[in-house]
Amino acid sequence: MADLRIGMIGYGFMGRAHTNAFKRVPNFFPGLKHTPVLQAACGRSEDNVKQFAAQWGYASVETDWRKLVERDDIDAVDICVPNKMHKDIALAAAQNGKMIFCEKPLAMDPAEGEEMVAAVEKAGVANTVWYNYRRVPAVTLAKDIIDSGRLGRIYHYRSNFLQDWCISPDVPQGGPATWRLEVETAGSGVTGDLLAHCIDTAIWLNGSIANLSAMTETFVKERVHVDSGQAQPVGIDDACSFMCRFANGSLGLFESTRYACGHKALFTFEINGENASIRWDLEDLHRLEYFDHEDAGPLRGWRSIHVTDHGGDHPYMDKYWVPGLQIGYEHSFLHQAADFFEALEKNQPCHPTFRDALETQQVCDAILKSAESTSWTNIQ
Numbered sequence: 001m002a003d004l005r006i007g008m009i010g011y012g013f014m015g016r017a018h019t020n021a022f023k024r025v026p027n028f029f030p031g032l033k034h035t036p037v038l039q040a041a042c043g044r045s046e047d048n049v050k051q052f053a054a055q056w057g058y059a060s061v062e063t064d065w066r067k068l069v070e071r072d073d074i075d076a077v078d079i080c081v082p083n084k085m086h087k088d089i090a091l092a093a094a095q096n097g098k099m100i101f102c103e104k105p106l107a108m109d110p111a112e113g114e115e116m117v118a119a120v121e122k123a124g125v126a127n128t129v130w131y132n133y134r135r136v137p138a139v140t141l142a143k144d145i146i147d148s149g150r151l152g153r154i155y156h157y158r159s160n161f162l163q164d165w166c167i168s169p170d171v172p173q174g175g176p177a178t179w180r181l182e183v184e185t186a187g188s189g190v191t192g193d194l195l196a197h198c199i200d201t202a203i204w205l206n207g208s209i210a211n212l213s214a215m216t217e218t219f220v221k222e223r224v225h226v227d228s229g230q231a232q233p234v235g236i237d238d239a240c241s242f243m244c245r246f247a248n249g250s251l252g253l254f255e256s257t258r259y260a261c262g263h264k265a266l267f268t269f270e271i272n273g274e275n276a277s278i279r280w281d282l283e284d285l286h287r288l289e290y291f292d293h294e295d296a297g298p299l300r301g302w303r304s305i306h307v308t309d310h311g312g313d314h315p316y317m318d319k320y321w322v323p324g325l326q327i328g329y330e331h332s333f334l335h336q337a338a339d340f341f342e343a344l345e346k347n348q349p350c351h352p353t354f355r356d357a358l359e360t361q362q363v364c365d366a367i368l369k370s371a372e373s374t375s376w377t378n379i380q
């Protein structure tokens, strides 16, 4: 058994989700050779980060991420801060020989992403990006089904990520709670935030995207900035739709918005193949629906598979309770952490790596360029 000492940068939504995962890995994946140790948490406010460290069990705190990445007693850095900080932290961490967990999107744009890929590959440090939905058991099962060839040739891929929290024009931009609405901090709006998840999952399940045509819209053109208290132009995309052609010849349709009144986190995908279709919905995340074209008779219809069985049929589930009892959102992070440690033992990459995530970044960039130019765009 080897300790793997974690330095966590950021203690918001993802800081908590990842910390929970690191704490639970040894309990639910006891065979792993690495044990995550909560060595240090980093945030700008000493009081706040001390409170977080006490609540979640970190041994020490830092208020400057540069100090944290230089510490000899840190093996892996976890980047859980707004997008504009990912690159600088990753480059410094790689230079100091640290393994890196990085939140998505990898970077602000592909140029930053390329620098990050070059840095981790040059340093030879283990790296992964938290596109965690790959590790929801029903989504992993979808991957197994597709890879087994049961769907046959894929014709269509459809995916949405719908929210509604920006409908009010009174929601501000910038600051600690609404940095996602400030383009200088987020890089883009729903494209890098929500569609990036749909795209990562799509590339994983159905292969690369060859070209696309996109449209974006910013419905509320000005919002008060938290820092200045003044109304300022909004630079992010509030909504985005795109159609695309995958390298395997299938057609894709994607939509994301923060203005779909009534939807909080409706992430869905549906795939139609020549033999069968599958579909999934984050708000019912332990179910995978399957329609087999071979089924005949009056009982023909969609099957709803409760992905909670043991015995290896349903990924990850034999680590938990008894068949039929479900797990939740937070376990997708636990699975990625466990897979990272297992990959480390085998001296293999833990996907998605920085290089994998760069492909998603390139698709996001092509979306923004296509929307801007109102033309079809090839993926570089």
Ligand SMILES: NC(=O)c1ccc[n+]([C@@H]2O[C@H](COP(=O)([O-])OP(=O)(O)OC[C@H]3O[C@@H](n4cnc5c(N)ncnc54)[C@H](O)[C@@H]3O)[C@@H](O)[C@H]2O)c1
Binding pocket: 009, 010, 011, 012, 013, 014, 015, 042, 043, 044, 065, 079, 080, 081, 082, 083, 103, 104, 105, 130, 131, 132, 176, 177, 193
């Ligand atoms: N994988 C997912 O499903 C998922 C979900 C949410 C967010 N994210 C990504 O995670 C990252 C963080 O998002 P979040 O929702 O946790 O944000 P958040 O606003 O909840 O937390 C951000 C944290 O960063 C800290 N921070 C900001 N500037 C800092 C600095 N200079 N030094 C140290 N700490 C600093 C803040 O204090 C806060 O603790 C983003 O890149 C986001 O896109 C991914």
